[in-house]
Amino acid sequence: MSLLQRIEQDCLTAYKAHDEIKVAVLRMLKTAAKNRQVELLRPLSDEEVLEVVARQVKQRLESVEQFRKAGRAEMADREEAEMVVLKGYLPEQLSADALAAAVEEAVAQTGAASMKDMGKVMQALMARHKGRIDGKATGELVKARLSS
Template sequence: MSELKLKISAEMKAAMRAKDKARLGTIRLMMSEIKRIEVDERIELDDTRVLAVLDKMQKQRRDSISQFDTAGRQDLADLERQELEVIKTFLPQPLTEQELADLIAQAISTTAAQSMQDMGKVMAIIKPQIQGRADGGAVSKLVKAQLAG
């Protein structure tokens, strides 16, 4: 069993003991999404895949927050923010701008990328390194700027 999944399970038990309903609800959502994928694909998820699931859940929460804010539903936006904070506790430390710039520069030099046509090669190298630590869309924009400039 993956270490991250064990950590989530242990935190779920701790939230039950502490009677922290908000945290427990979010952790249960995380566990159910992991279990759903494991049952559908008949595999045991490793840490990388669990991180991908959590990263996707984080992105969904961010999208929901922006939509609820636009619609004036502060109550629902606040609920999503609480869930987002719980999910973030299981993700690795976000990359700094400098670390991200270094990763991009290294990937570009490794692939000898010259133009936008090489973007796929560059992103293929970067994506596993940023999983759960940076937003893929933002990284994609930075890579485009580097390759275009």
């Protein structure tokens, strides 16, 4: 079963269970995937669907930050609940130790010696661990490693 089919199935199950948040999130996700499919003029692969899910999670994360700054706790809580549903479709994230080891490996593999090489390291990391690492946290680790 493809990821898109699983999302469709989960949406139907959530609808029957009257789970409003999950239904709303999955409908938005299906729409985002459909929009991406129209852009590419072809059906999406599971990897491309994962990119759509990751983009949706990132949007929710940014919304939570904005709502917290504005003092809108109830809206931030809803966005966090939506984010939990979306994260269920992403592969398991690397632990902090595994991420640090991956950074060390990528630095050694690319021969990076200074901040000029940060792009090479990030590209290698993102390609190898697509969808399993947070770009912001990884960037900070790579920057710290290359600065020392």
